[in-house]
Amino acid sequence: MQDYIRICDVEKYYGNASNVTKAVDRVNFGVDRGEFVGVMGPSGSGKTTLLNMLATIDRVTSGHIYYEYTDITELSEDALSDFRKNNLGFVFQDYNLLDTLTIEENILLALTMQDDVKVLDPASASRIAADQTKTPQIETAWPAESRDASPGHSPAKRNRADSSLSKRNCPDQTSEGRRLGRKQKITHNCNEILRLLGIEDIREKFPYQVSGGQKQRCACARALVNQPKLLLADEPTGALDSKAAQTLLETFTDLNRAMNATILMVTHDAFSASYCGRILFLKDGRIFHELIRGSKSRKAFLQEILDVLSLTGGRQEVSDVK
Numbered sequence: 001m002q003d004y005i006r007i008c009d010v011e012k013y014y015g016n017a018s019n020v021t022k023a024v025d026r027v028n029f030g031v032d033r034g035e036f037v038g039v040m041g042p043s044g045s046g047k048t049t050l051l052n053m054l055a056t057i058d059r060v061t062s063g064h065i066y067y068e069y070t071d072i073t074e075l076s077e078d079a080l081s082d083f084r085k086n087n088l089g090f091v092f093q094d095y096n097l098l099d100t101l102t103i104e105e106n107i108l109l110a111l112t113m114q115d116d117v118k119v120l121d122p123a124s125a126s127r128i129a130a131d132q133t134k135t136p137q138i139e140t141a142w143p144a145e146s147r148d149a150s151p152g153h154s155p156a157k158r159n160r161a162d163s164s165l166s167k168r169n170c171p172d173q174t175s176e177g178r179r180l181g182r183k184q185k186i187t188h189n190c191n192e193i194l195r196l197l198g199i200e201d202i203r204e205k206f207p208y209q210v211s212g213g214q215k216q217r218c219a220c221a222r223a224l225v226n227q228p229k230l231l232l233a234d235e236p237t238g239a240l241d242s243k244a245a246q247t248l249l250e251t252f253t254d255l256n257r258a259m260n261a262t263i264l265m266v267t268h269d270a271f272s273a274s275y276c277g278r279i280l281f282l283k284d285g286r287i288f289h290e291l292i293r294g295s296k297s298r299k300a301f302l303q304e305i306l307d308v309l310s311l312t313g314g315r316q317e318v319s320d321v322k
């Protein structure tokens, strides 16, 4: 089967001949559509550089990156900008929010840049359960039942089930979804994502007026609100407390399972990594190990990740929520 993404002999050097830093050193791997892949490694191992090249923010020094049949290292700036707009959601390590816009406006901006706004109704399973006592159950684009299935490492099988679920439940395909105009969809989606990530009460504030964790949630909201086909996230839980991290990771899992989005997430946190279906371990710019979750429980996978980290002297930051 053709990989969705294929990274072929990718290298990235910084500096000049007298002072070269090899940030990424002949990396090769493939990602199937619908996979949730984690990238772990010590600080300076090349994680951000790799993600930035995948996001087309940074250019490779040599090698090729294919998305399906397109070699993105060969695309023009215009084609790259279309590619980013139509496919990518990106969560930057340092958030990259616009300081002159409020939290809400940062998210609205991402929405208004989309040609075609899909209605978002990401009511997570836990929220629906909590709301059921107060409000009638609503149809959800990210169905609760999909989250409980094991992620496994067989996207083809999972994809079939999920695409039918998301089609059946996608509000865009309900008469209500079709009736909404573009402006209403934008307002609706913005409200939904603010609610989902628990940042409704700071919507009027500017980034410099909120905490690092709130900024991080806003950055994630901005990336998720357009339901990207591919989500690239650089340490998205780095500034979050364990409860907020768990909520965010469950949101990623929902996007992955119900919308069949492909996710690559850089993290140094074993708890966050345990949500992935596969982990690539990076050291000195090279992949030196891979773990596949398969049918293991998240807890068992977490232990496996911790074992690899302890064997390789990596940090073991665990913020598991009981």
Ligand code: ADP
Pocket: 014, 015, 021, 022, 023, 041, 042, 043, 044, 045, 046, 047, 048, 049, 050
């Ligand atoms: P990580 O995200 O794993 O901490 P990075 O990808 O940020 O690692 O960095 C990998 C290596 O590349 C480090 O040695 C870092 O100092 C170097 N590096 C990253 N960005 C630049 C840059 N813009 N200029 C020079 N060196 C860089």
Ligand code: MG
Pocket: 047, 048, 049, 093, 234
């Ligand atoms: Mg980094």
